[in-house]
Amino acid sequence: MFKVLYSSIIMLMAVAVLASCTKTEYDHQKQPYNDIKVFTIAGSYGAPVKGLVKDDTITVYWNPDVAMPATITPEIIISDKAVISPASGTAVSFKDTTTYTVTAEDGSVRKYRLQIALNVPTPVLKSTNNPVPWLNTTQLTIAGEYFLANTDTSQISVYMQRMSDGIEIPLTLIKNRISNYTIVANLPTFSAEQDTGIHRLFVKAGYRIAQSIDVRFVIPAITNATYTSSFVQDGQALRTGDSLQINYALTDNLGGAVSRYYTRNTKEILLYTNAYDIITVSAANIRFVEGAVRFKLPDAGLHKGKDLFQYRMTFNSVLPGGEESSSYSLRGFFVNPTKLAL
Template identity: 35%
Template sequence: MQKEIFKHKLLVFNYVLTALLLTLTYSCKKEYPDFPYNEIEKFSIKDVSGTELNAAIQATNIIVYWPPFQDQPDSIQPQIAVSDRAVITPRSGLKIPFKEGFSYEVKAQDGSIKTYTLKIANNQPLPYFSLNQLEVNLNGSLNLVGDYFIPEVSKTSVFLVDKNKKETQLTINSISNVGIVADIPLVLSQDTSHYHVKVITGKRTLINGPYYIDRPVLALGTIALPADALTVKRGQTLVFTHTATPGVLKYYAQTGISASVSITNRISRSVPMQITDTEMTITIPQDFPLGRTYGIVAFMVEGVQKGIWRRTGSPFTVTE
């Protein structure tokens, strides 16, 4: 009988114990729900020198401030810390492309997901420039002064922009942090006209102007006459060669051009002249003084001397 009572009590005890354990288990589940946290708490990378850069986490943006004047890599390997019991994809330490718009997903323990987007802040100082010359000419140079240019032609470009927004890229022949000298071609879309100057350096773009670009400077360069032209008759033509840049002459009037032939140090005679891209031709007038030796001829275009020929060792003499 006592044995039966003991078995009954043991059965009741086991039942109560099981019920208690089930109640405790249920209570634990109610007290400790799955974590709902899906935040990025830290996002860091290293720059070119190995210095740690911590991104700023703003809402769902991961903002990286890359150091100015450092080459920006194509990829990075971020070290990322997230909320307790959350999982991030791609995971921390994996190489990712370093570009705007790349995204991460952080999944909380309760299954909720938050998406973060990578943004690269432009930490490059804002450059500035002005024109450092009174006159700008076709076939000349554009001289810009300023600061914070990236002194590499692969990262800095200069353009002229016409009134129709057409851009012409210029060749840079010298560049520093504070100045750029670029070549202007002989022919532009609008030729002599007003143009804006556009400079792209790194991630920065600046536009100034407009500036007037005038016609090219005409300089006849080296002028030569055949060495055997020592005796010249009245009415005879003399052909001088010159080395002016081909194509420049078309910007200058062809009326009123002349050659000034020196008779003495104080007296000269103006004679008609024809000029091409490579030659100048003058004709000795029929009434030109005879027996004189002439070793200096000045060539005038639009009333301005553009070149001079000198040959004092073997001048020419005018004869009948």
């Protein structure tokens, strides 16, 4: 009898110890999780809209074509054993000021803020006039979509970024020529501060920026500059191998913004006889000095005794419409008889 009573006492003590250990262990394993896992509201036409939960923000994208409700009643799923306030299924204001507090089982707290984002399409750039010659083009016509999606012309801006140095150039918009599909913008007045080459074009509608497109600006046509020249050996008898010189100047009324592209850019020099025979001096045989080019008269034995009446300096240029042109010649005339004596 004593042995049975002793065994019973031992068993009761063991159970008490186990119970005590289990309770202590449970106290140390309270759950620390306070996450919002799913946040769903009724959207347009009753269709469910899920919020995007990231960090401490719940972003709800709302269709701007649907009237925004004053309140919403979200269905919310949170971490196991956590509690949320306001509770799931409670009506709350549909505003950015609405907040939720999630308390984990261990008492740790996390706050979430509601954020409403209008689900507006980002503007799309499709095309513009390209390539663009400065001076001969004053506007860009930009084609695309969604330029006025949930915004108005006051929130539209267009700018370019010059790829050679990263400089940003704002464009002036013609407000009455902006639609959801087209924007017409004035280019800035061409000056020495502007340059050619690739420019990246951006359209910003509200806070959304369209994916850019590249526009190539070509150099202004040489016809936008004024050319003057004189042939130093005008009126002399010329022989093969003689050193010759043409003094010339390219000027413009834009502070040299045009002529800078053509100075020291002579492709070749052409000498015309009175019989319209042509003597060619290639670029490799032309030497540039300040305000002049120097070269030697090539072998022109076949033209002995003929007079030169015209010379042409040929430059790499573009046509007024921006199309590539291999050359453009500026002419000068001999004032006095200049014979090929050879």
